[in-house]
Amino acid sequence: MDKKALYALSYGVYTVTSWDNGRPTGCTANSAMQITSSPATIAVSINKGNYTNSVIDESGHFAICILAEDSDPIVIGRFGFMSGRDTDKFDGVPYTVRGAMPVPDAACAYICCKVVDKMQTSTHTVFLGEVTDAGVTRQGTPMTYAYYHNVIKGKTAKNAPTYIGD
Ligand SMILES: Cc1cc2nc3c(=O)[nH]c(=O)nc-3n(C[C@H](O)[C@H](O)[C@H](O)COP(=O)(O)O)c2cc1C
Numbered sequence: 001m002d003k004k005a006l007y008a009l010s011y012g013v014y015t016v017t018s019w020d021n022g023r024p025t026g027c028t029a030n031s032a033m034q035i036t037s038s039p040a041t042i043a044v045s046i047n048k049g050n051y052t053n054s055v056i057d058e059s060g061h062f063a064i065c066i067l068a069e070d071s072d073p074i075v076i077g078r079f080g081f082m083s084g085r086d087t088d089k090f091d092g093v094p095y096t097v098r099g100a101m102p103v104p105d106a107a108c109a110y111i112c113c114k115v116v117d118k119m120q121t122s123t124h125t126v127f128l129g130e131v132t133d134a135g136v137t138r139q140g141t142p143m144t145y146a147y148y149h150n151v152i153k154g155k156t157a158k159n160a161p162t163y164i165g166d
Contacts, residue, residue, distance in 0.1 A: 003164050006162065006164070007162075009162075010144060010145065010146065011030040011031065011032075011144065011145035011162070012030065012032070012066060012067075012142055012143060012144055012145065013028065013030055013067045013076060013143045013144070013145055013147075013148050014028070014029050014030070014032050014044075014064050014065055014066055014067060015027075015028060015029075015065040015067065015075060015076075015079050015104050015106075015107060016028075016029045016032070016044055016046065016052060016056075016062055016063070016064055016065070017062065017063045017065055017101060017102045017103065017104075018052060018055045018056045018059050018061060018062045018063070018101070019055070019059050019061070019101070019102070020051075020055045020059070020084065023088070023090075024089075024090045024095065024102035025051065025052065025055055025084035025088075025089055025090065026052055026055075026062075026063075026065075026079055026084070026089065026102070027046070027050050027051075027052040027079050027080065027084070028076050028077075028079040028080030028157070029044055029045075029046065029064075029160070030145045030148075030160060030161075030162060031044055031045040031046075031124075031160070031161045031162070032044040032064045035128065039130050039131070040130070040131035040134075041113075041116070041128055041129060041130050041131065042064060042111055042113050042128075042129050042131060043126055043127065043128050043129070044062065044064065044126070044127050044129070045121075045124045045125070045126045045127075045161050046124060046125055046127060047123060047124050047159035047160075047161075048120075048123060048124060048125060049123075049159060050083070050159055051083050051084040051085040052084060053125055055084070056115065056127055057115075057118075057125070060114060060115045061100075061101065061112070061113065061114055061115065061129075061132075062101075062112075062113055062115070062127060062129060063098075063099070063101035063102070063103060063110050063111065063112045063113065064110065064111045064113070065103050065104055065106075065107035065109075065110045066107055066108055066109040066110065066111075066142050066143075067106060067107055067108070067142070067143045068106075068107070068108040068138075068140030068141055068142055068143055069140065069141045069142075069143050069147055069151075070140055070141075071106040071107065071108070071140070071143060072106050073152050073154065075093060075104055075106045076148070076152075076154060077154075078093065080157050080160075081157055090102065090104075093106075094106075096137075098110055098112070098133070098135060098137070099112035099132060099133025099134070099135070100112065100132075100133070101133075103137065105137075107137060108136065108137060108138050108139070108140035108141075108142060109134070109135065109136045109137060109142070110133075110134065110135055110137065111131055111133075111134045112131065112132045112133040112134065113127075113129025113130060113131055113132060114129060114130050114132050115127050115128070115129050116128055116129065116130045123161075124161055145162075
């Protein structure tokens with residue numbers, strides 16, 4: 001099996017946020033997709049070891065914050081390679097509460113969701129969320145995962161579903 005074929009799938013780059021008992025937190029994710037249009041539903045796959053997984057599970061809400069090509073890569077790194085378990089990830093990261101969810105100002109659009117179902121795999125939980133609010137917050141070209149790799153030269157984190165080991 002040539003796992004490089006999996007690289008041919010296309011994604012965006014997102015900050016998936018939630019509330020941890022009143023404290024904003026979240027993680028970087030590429031694995032979000034729209035599942036249905038009416039009602040609008042979104043699925044996102046979050047590693048069971050990620051602190052964000054338990055936060056979404058407990059709060060029942062998440063927001064997909066869509067990053068743009070000009071978004072500060074520091075936001076991707078901070079949310080993608082550190083854990084909200086021992087870091088206040090939003091400390092020093094400007095954000096605005098939109099649709100009752102924390103949205104980094106680096107994002108160009110956001111989609112707020114209420115968890116309506118979830119599926120467990122051996123490593124990840126796929127959260128299915130019904131869209132409760134959405135908005136475009138500024139101009140910007142949404143960042144693709146390919147742009148993240150080819151232009152920003154970003155790395156894939158071990159807990160990302162797309163991670164391919166040696
Ligand atoms: C570009 C990129 C994409 C990622 N995609 C996902 C993803 O789709 N799902 C996931 O569970 N983790 C993904 N990760 C890894 C998490 O962001 C990372 O494990 C993070 O440190 C978890 O933080 P937390 O413990 O605060 O939840 C990705 C990381 C990067 C850098």
